[in-house]
Amino acid sequence: MGQTLFDKIWDAHVVSSNEGFPDILYIDTHFIHEVTSPQAFDGLRARGLPVFRPKQTVATADHNVPTWDQHLPIKEELSRYQVDMLTKNCAEFGIELYGLGHPFQGIVHVIGPELGITRPGGTYVCGDSHTSTHGAFGAIAFGIGTSQVEQVLATQCLLQQRPKRMKIEVNGTLQKGVGAKDIILYIISQISAAGGTGYAVEYAGDTIRSLSMEGRMTICNMSIEMGARCGLIAPDETTINYVKGREFAPKGEDWDKTVAYWQTLYSDDDAQFDKVLSFNAEDIEPMITYGTNPGMGIGITQHVPETLSFEEKEQGSYKKALNYMGLHDDEQLLGKPVDYVFIGSCTNSRIEDLRQVAEFVKGKHKADNVTVWVVPGSKQVQQQAIREGLDKVFEAAGFPLREPGCSACLGMNEDKIPAGKYCVSTSNRNFEGRQGPNSRTFLASPLTAAASAITGKITDIREFLKEEELVS
Amino acid sequence: MATKIFKHIQTSVVPLPIENIDTDQIIPARFLKATTREGFGNNLFRDWRYDNEGNPKPEFVLNEPIYRGKILVAGKNFGCGSSREHAAWALADYGFDAVVSSFFADIFKGNALNNGLLPVQVSDGFLKKIFDAVDKDPHTVIEIDLVDQFIKIVATGEQEGFEVNPYKKACMTNGYDDIDYILSKKELIAEFEER
Numbered sequence: 001m002g003q004t005l006f007d008k009i010w011d012a013h014v015v016s017s018n019e020g021f022p023d024i025l026y027i028d029t030h031f032i033h034e035v036t037s038p039q040a041f042d043g044l045r046a047r048g049l050p051v052f053r054p055k056q057t058v059a060t061a062d063h064n065v066p067t068w069d070q071h072l073p074i075k076e077e078l079s080r081y082q083v084d085m086l087t088k089n090c091a092e093f094g095i096e097l098y099g100l101g102h103p104f105q106g107i108v109h110v111i112g113p114e115l116g117i118t119r120p121g122g123t124y125v126c127g128d129s130h131t132s133t134h135g136a137f138g139a140i141a142f143g144i145g146t147s148q149v150e151q152v153l154a155t156q157c158l159l160q161q162r163p164k165r166m167k168i169e170v171n172g173t174l175q176k177g178v179g180a181k182d183i184i185l186y187i188i189s190q191i192s193a194a195g196g197t198g199y200a201v202e203y204a205g206d207t208i209r210s211l212s213m214e215g216r217m218t219i220c221n222m223s224i225e226m227g228a229r230c231g232l233i234a235p236d237e238t239t240i241n242y243v244k245g246r247e248f249a250p251k252g253e254d255w256d257k258t259v260a261y262w263q264t265l266y267s268d269d270d271a272q273f274d275k276v277l278s279f280n281a282e283d284i285e286p287m288i289t290y291g292t293n294p295g296m297g298i299g300i301t302q303h304v305p306e307t308l309s310f311e312e313k314e315q316g317s318y319k320k321a322l323n324y325m326g327l328h329d330d331e332q333l334l335g336k337p338v339d340y341v342f343i344g345s346c347t348n349s350r351i352e353d354l355r356q357v358a359e360f361v362k363g364k365h366k367a368d369n370v371t372v373w374v375v376p377g378s379k380q381v382q383q384q385a386i387r388e389g390l391d392k393v394f395e396a397a398g399f400p401l402r403e404p405g406c407s408a409c410l411g412m413n414e415d416k417i418p419a420g421k422y423c424v425s426t427s428n429r430n431f432e433g434r435q436g437p438n439s440r441t442f443l444a445s446p447l448t449a450a451a452s453a454i455t456g457k458i459t460d461i462r463e464f465l466k467e468e469e470l471v472s
Numbered sequence: 473m474a475t476k477i478f479k480h481i482q483t484s485v486v487p488l489p490i491e492n493i494d495t496d497q498i499i500p501a502r503f504l505k506a507t508t509r510e511g512f513g514n515n516l517f518r519d520w521r522y523d524n525e526g527n528p529k530p531e532f533v534l535n536e537p538i539y540r541g542k543i544l545v546a547g548k549n550f551g552c553g554s555s556r557e558h559a560a561w562a563l564a565d566y567g568f569d570a571v572v573s574s575f576f577a578d579i580f581k582g583n584a585l586n587n588g589l590l591p592v593q594v595s596d597g598f599l600k601k602i603f604d605a606v607d608k609d610p611h612t613v614i615e616i617d618l619v620d621q622f623i624k625i626v627a628t629g630e631q632e633g634f635e636v637n638p639y640k641k642a643c644m645t646n647g648y649d650d651i652d653y654i655l656s657k658k659e660l661i662a663e664f665e666e667r
Contacts, residue, residue, distance in 0.1 A: 015657070015660050015661055015664040016657055016660045020638050020639060021639045021653075022637070022639060024654060024657060024660070024661075026661070026664055026665075035504050035505075035556075036504075036555070036556065036557070038507035038508075039507065039508065039509050039557075042507075042508070043651075047651070052661075063501075063504075064505065078505035078506075079505060081505070081507070082505050082507060085507050127555060127557075128554075128555060129553065129554050129555040129579060143555035143579055144555060144579070144582075145555055145556075145557035145560070145579060145582060145583035145586060146557040146558075146583075147557060147583065147586040147587070147649070147650070148582070148586070148650075150651065151650050151651050151654065154651050154654075154655070155651070155654045155655065155658070155661060156661065157654050157661055159639075159650045159653065159654060161637065163578075193492055193549060193552055194492070194548070194549040194552065194575060194577070197549075197575070197577060197578055198578065224553075224579075227549070227552060227577055227578060229578055292492075293492045293494065293552070295492075313596075313600070314491060316489065316490070317490050317491040317492065317547060320490065410496075410501040410554075411501060411502065412501045412502060412504065412505070419524065429494075429496070429553060429554075431494045431496040431497065431553060432496070432497060432519065433496060433497075433500055433519045434496050434501075437500070437502075437519055437524065438519070438524070
């Protein structure tokens, strides 16, 4: 019987498999950041252990770094202490750190791929749930807790139960203005925030194939938002072309050998999945969330569901969510005024996202009632944007280009959405208080966010694109 | 290194019948700046528990003195979202030994097990029975036995078995952790790297 892509990669990394025990899985690269690593280093010290494979550990500071005046010392004391602690731990244990001021610094899930560290067939973990992003290259990548960070630092391995396998196919042609973010928000709205729990999800189908690497990363990034252990997409020409020539990508003869291996990485025709789901690209509108988990999403022209449409035991949680959001049954979101627009996060802060937004906002200006933050995913993305003059376009539109970090996705730095305010955000979570205490988040694509910034209210990007077509 | 041993508990419970409780609610990101594992219990469910001025919200269950106990009982898909182990630390630091729900998010479940906090997954029906029992009598006592893998409403004797990975069960009942186990296989890792 054929094998799934997931099983091929998993099997190639099993150090030991014993009946009744989880597998010992070898980890190719371990990414660490300032928030979930300090207790793990303390654990190593308590056990008197070194980092087993420091060269396979990559560190950056991203979660609580400021996104303005990064050259100055971090103002907030606890954030500064945590970042300093990472610097100290990396020096003590011999780990390369792409810290503030380093040309490779950035959100951990943006820098791994852009440096050619993330590659097809590999295993990647990080103390961050959005590690699923790296699966876009046809790799096994997932988030872990701090005890597991310590485990990987100590052994370069992880005890893991093999998850079940799910295939999600998307076929057909996307409408203009609909992109990768809308696809994944649509899938999660269909299967719920728990619909993928216990599964490794492989995304397939011609719509997925047609996406750029940036789009594929957006899809895999949000696998965790349906509870999946990880998401992955089989590598192809798009993947190989993306990795080629990057800083740490294999070179010369090595490259040819490696690519030959990557070409064996796909699910066999007769591979068995525990679950298979199919969706049509034509059914997907620009998406927006209305609630307090990423499964609470609708097409932008639809209305918020009625409480009575839910089972009785779910109605309490549903009412709580709507109440938090200040919305009511059957409300239409289109046209609702917003206060903030955040374009950034490990979901949508790559150069392609910024190019798309810049192209759309060129010659337009944000509405007066909206504050816009554009936060690049990495120093390299920021520099590239400046080289291409995107910063000037953003500036003219009232969208200042800030410096890289996780920023308002989780508000660990100063970039917080004030209580009660509405933010259209390209990030991945609309949980209560996620972007700041009592902030209210509408998750959407970069284009929907940009269009909403221009009009000052929730906007269907397709209306803009129609008008622009008529003009041109 | 030794971790907390868990075999059996019998205690009253704290009911939280809300679904999809994510780890941002359990411990908001702004409290993740500590660099030790201790003290997170003070900020457990921070924004549900306290208002913006830091005053306790009387209607939140942790502020209702009648509900006390070492077991948190919550709606389905508990612990979804961020992988922050701080969520498990906060629950354990506050004094919970077990969380009961009809469904747990993957990463949270692993983090809880690695910290001596037992996630007990029950059927939707049994979860409702517990909520109903606590509704009638806030002092309802629940028994959880990890060795024989059952959970029981003591007053009525109603009980249900629950699943737990045999390896993690051995870790929790003996106080072992994963690193001890992998380190015992270290020669296999070196062999793997040679391949």
